[in-house]
Amino acid sequence: MSDYRLTPPRNERRDAAENRQRIIDAALHLFDLHGVEQVSMNQIATEAQIGPGTLYRRYRNKSELCQDLIKDSVDMLFDDIYEAMEAHKEEPAGGRLRRLLGFFLRFREKKAQLLKGIENASPPTGKRAYSPIYQELHQQLVLLFEEIHGTKPGGVNSVFKADMLLHALGSEAYLFQRQGRGLSPETILEQLCLTFIPDEAAKL
Structure with missing residues (x-):
């Protein structure tokens, strides 16, 4: 890692x-x-x-300032994620992915404004690729999806799937579900898992 x-x-x-x-x-x-x-x-x-x-x-912009403001919290977030991934390395990849999502959604709830500031001040095209937070999340998601689906040609594209999941975790999509749809963080987590994690991936 x-x-x-x-x-x-x-x-x-x-x-x-x-x-x-x-x-x-x-x-x-x-x-x-x-x-x-x-x-x-x-x-x-x-x-x-x-x-x-x-x-x-x-x-250079408000995005960089927000990243500095959130830095210590992000360091702790990824430390917690890595510790959980190591402690549960024998768990199916789907279960570890659920744990990762749970950590990030709890973090998102606490730091919603700063995360939105990081995203909104970044370039409009492919903006999450410019955020170290999303770069690191993307890397971890790709590894878990590759473990779930494999890497054979013509199969599930793990990079694409990680992109789509990150889009759902971004401020615009997430806050719409929270405020527009009235969903709780727990319900969003459950729906993300149902959407992105195959049933068999959560089983030994």
Whole structure:
């Protein structure tokens, strides 16, 4: 399994570290008041009492800022996923996939706004390919689907299937099911498993 980390650790000058903390504090305050989508980078710079250039040198867009804000939580998420996959490595692949989805849906519920900010500020075409979170999830999903379906030519395309599942896990589709359809996270998890995991894949 890969060693997931959003950004490598870096030694910062004191003034750079102070600016980063001011940016983070300002962003969290504004996001809490107005929501991630409604807050601009210029508003964050003003709230942090720094110039826009200082902000953009640190973060090219709001997606990168949201990734930094969520970094520690994402590290813990993948640590939990990897530990569960290792602890249950004798379990059928379908059962391990269900566990992975459960971890991510619980995370999504807690970090919905920041995840939406990461997605919405990314390029419109193939946007999830630009997010390290979705890159790592995609890699794990492909491995599990290949274990379930095999890799023979003309069979199930595990990359395609992982793409479709990630689409369902993305903010637009997921929040529609939560808010538009009124489904609970538990019901969404059950329906995802019924849709993407063959019955035989959950059996020894």
